[in-house]
Amino acid sequence: MTRPSLHIEMFFDQDSATFSYVVADLESKQAAIIDPVLNYDAAAGLVSTEDADKLLSYLQVNGWQLQWILETHAHADHLSAAHYLKQKTGASIAIGEGIRKVQQTFKVVFNIADTELQAKGDYFDKLFADNEQFTIGSLQATVVNTPGHTNDSVSYLIAGHLFVGDSLFMPDAGTARCDFPGGDAHILFRSIQRIYQLPEDTVIYMCHDYQPNGRELKYKTTVLEQKNSNIHVKADTAEADFVAKREARDKTLAVPRLIYPSVQVNIRGGQLPKAEDNGQRYIKIPLKGYS
Numbered sequence: 001m002t003r004p005s006l007h008i009e010m011f012f013d014q015d016s017a018t019f020s021y022v023v024a025d026l027e028s029k030q031a032a033i034i035d036p037v038l039n040y041d042a043a044a045g046l047v048s049t050e051d052a053d054k055l056l057s058y059l060q061v062n063g064w065q066l067q068w069i070l071e072t073h074a075h076a077d078h079l080s081a082a083h084y085l086k087q088k089t090g091a092s093i094a095i096g097e098g099i100r101k102v103q104q105t106f107k108v109v110f111n112i113a114d115t116e117l118q119a120k121g122d123y124f125d126k127l128f129a130d131n132e133q134f135t136i137g138s139l140q141a142t143v144v145n146t147p148g149h150t151n152d153s154v155s156y157l158i159a160g161h162l163f164v165g166d167s168l169f170m171p172d173a174g175t176a177r178c179d180f181p182g183g184d185a186h187i188l189f190r191s192i193q194r195i196y197q198l199p200e201d202t203v204i205y206m207c208h209d210y211q212p213n214g215r216e217l218k219y220k221t222t223v224l225e226q227k228n229s230n231i232h233v234k235a236d237t238a239e240a241d242f243v244a245k246r247e248a249r250d251k252t253l254a255v256p257r258l259i260y261p262s263v264q265v266n267i268r269g270g271q272l273p274k275a276e277d278n279g280q281r282y283i284k285i286p287l288k289g290y291s
């Protein structure tokens with residue numbers, strides 16, 4: 001299954017507990033980056049590119065050219081460096097076509113003008129359909145729609161390696177939350193069934209690891225390990241049992257620290273909101289409660 005010309009390198013952003021990956025075809029020297037992080041200090045409003053620059057240096061040292069910037073979904077917990085990387089390399093930004101729905105939802109939440117966001121997949125170069133095939137150099141890749149955590153969640157299957165975004169966590173952490181707008185535990189269960197139909201030696205790469213019980217950081221597992229020991233969905237778990245467990249846990253989770261900045265930037269493919277007439281860009285927070 002694994003092609004000898006495939007190289008996968010993991011990068012970790014400690015602040016958001018996010019894994020990003022460089023996937024390269026050693027033959028053609030073409031590469032993809034999956035889920036790059038743009039660093040953001042919310043209190044200072046300071047956006048910086050340390051993590052993305054590490055990815056760029058890694059590509060440069062190896063003499064690889066960036067062809068794709070692949071998002072598994074519009075993340076709600078960290079900003080995406082997709083736009084920055086595109087500016088630096090000319091690579092295309094791709095995401096699942098469900099991003100249109102996510103853009104529509106948050107265009108309303110943030111009251112974004114039509115002139116800035118049409119919610120038709122704008123800001124992305126490529127919207128993938130389910131089962132769509134594409135190439136990274138000479139590597140074959142397939143898009144597997146895996147909604148549930150969000151409307152637009154996809155997994156990327158590249159030569160027997162599956163990048164699942166937040167559809168699954170490591171077996172001892174289970175699955176991601178389904179309580180964001182557009183999230184649905186029933187739909188996530190069905191997406192996971194689809195993943196469980198892949199060959200059992202398929203390697204699964206996480207987008208996050210929150211190190212339950214303080215264990216060491218882990219970023220990959222297999223379909224077989226998930227089916228045998230995922231704490232939320234094993235091979236024989238019933239949909240209703242999963243949904244009950246998932247929804248109960250979701251009620252206990254706090255809103256992610258960076259949800260507002262992340263969503264505003266990530267529905268724009270990692271571009272910051274347009275500058276106002278004073279030349280300054282702002283992040284909006286819709287206020288609730290007392291008014």
Ligand SMILES: N[C@@H](CCC(=O)N[C@@H](CS)C(=O)NCC(=O)O)C(=O)O
Binds near residue numbers: 166175176177253
């Ligand atoms: N504490 C983190 C939580 C981030 C979060 O909610 N992550 C999502 C994925 S985007 C999730 O599914 N978390 C599950 C969990 O924390 O158990 C933060 O504030 O950023």
Ligand SMILES: [Fe+2]
Binds near residue numbers: 076149176
């Ligand atoms: Fe997520």
